[in-house]
Amino acid sequence: MTSKAERIAQAVLGALVTPTMDGVPPTRIYRDMEGALGAAELPAVVVEMGDEPPPEPGGTLIGRKMRELEVRVQTLASACVGASPYAVADPVVVEAHDRLAADPTLGGLAFGFAEGGTGRRREDAERNIGSVTKIYLFRYHTTESSLES
Amino acid sequence: MGFEDLEVAATAAVIDALANAEAVFGGGVRVRGIFEEPGVRILGTVSATVPTFTFRRPAELEVARGDEVAIGTHGYQVIAAEAHDAGLITLGLSA
Numbered sequence: 206m207t208s209k210a211e212r213i214a215q216a217v218l219g220a221l222v223t224p225t226m227d228g229v230p231p232t233r234i235y236r237d238m239e240g241a242l243g244a245a246e247l248p249a250v251v252v253e254m255g256d257e258p259p260p261e262p263g264g265t266l267i268g269r270k271m272r273e274l275e276v277r278v279q280t281l282a283s284a285c286v287g288a289s290p291y292a293v294a295d296p297v298v299v300e301a302h303d304r305l306a307a308d309p310t311l312g313g314l315a316f317g318f319a320e321g322g323t324g325r326r327r328e329d330a331e332r333n334i335g336s337v338t339k340i341y342l343f344r345y346h347t348t349e350s351s352l353e354s
Numbered sequence: 355m356g357f358e359d360l361e362v363a364a365t366a367a368v369i370d371a372l373a374n375a376e377a378v379f380g381g382g383v384r385v386r387g388i389f390e391e392p393g394v395r396i397l398g399t400v401s402a403t404v405p406t407f408t409f410r411r412p413a414e415l416e417v418a419r420g421d422e423v424a425i426g427t428h429g430y431q432v433i434a435a436e437a438h439d440a441g442l443i444t445l446g447l448s449a
Contacts, residue, residue: 242399242401243402244396244400244401244402247400251399281397287420328397330400331402331403331447331448332448334400335397
C-alpha cells in the first residue's frame with residue numbers, strides 16, 4: 206500500500222538518479238536525508254516531501270479528489286574563497302529542473318507541476334557553502350476514498 | 355601601570371599560555387596563537403568546520419582578506435580579520 210504522494214516523491218528521485226546527472230552522481234542524491242553531509246561531499250541534492258493542503262473536489266472528475274504535493278529539491282554546493290556556491294550549484298539546479306520538466310506528469314502520476322519559490326541561503330565555514338532550494342507543486346488526483354489511486 | 359597596559363600584558367600572557375599552533379604568513383612571518391576548528395551544522399544538512407586563528411599581531415605583520423597562511427600542514431586563506439582590544443586579532447579561515 207503506497208500513497209500516490211509517496212510514489213510522486215519516489216518518481217522525482219528516480220528522475221534525478223536515472224540516468225546519471227552530469228553535475229551530481231546518484232550516490233549524492235538523497236531522499237528526506239537524515240544526519241548531515243560533509244563539506245567535501247558537495248555538490249549534492251536532497252529531495253524532501255513537503256506538506257499537502259486539504260484536497261478539493263474533483264470538479265468534472267466526478268468521484269475524484271484533487272490533491273497537491275509540495276516537493277523540495279535542494280542543491281547544496283561549496284566554493285572556494287572569492288567564488289559563489291550559487292554559481293557552483295546553478296548547473297545542477299538547471300539540470301534537475303530540466304529532468305522534471307521533461308516529464309512533468311512523472312509517467313502519468315500527476316497532472317504536472319507548478320513552480321513554487323526558490324530559496325537561497327549561504328554560510329561561511331571551511332568553505333563557502335550555499336543551498337538553492339526549488340519548490341515544485343505537483344497536482345494529482347485520487348478517488349474520494351483512497352490515497353493510493 | 356595603567357589598566358590598559360595591564361590588560362595588554364594579561365592578554366599577552368594568556369595568549370602565550372594557550373597558544374596551540376604556529377601560523378606562517380606570506381613573507382615567512384611566524385606567529386603563535388590559538389587555532390580552533392569547531393564543527394558546526396551548516397544550512398541544516400552540512401557538517402563543516404569553522405577554523406579561526408587568534409593571536410597578537412606583530413607590528414611588522416599586515417593581514418588582509420585573501421592572504422594565505424599555513425598552520426601545521428594545512429594551508430588556509432583569510433576570509434575575515436576581526437581586531438579585538440589589547441592588540442588581539444582573530445582570523446576567519448577557509449580551507
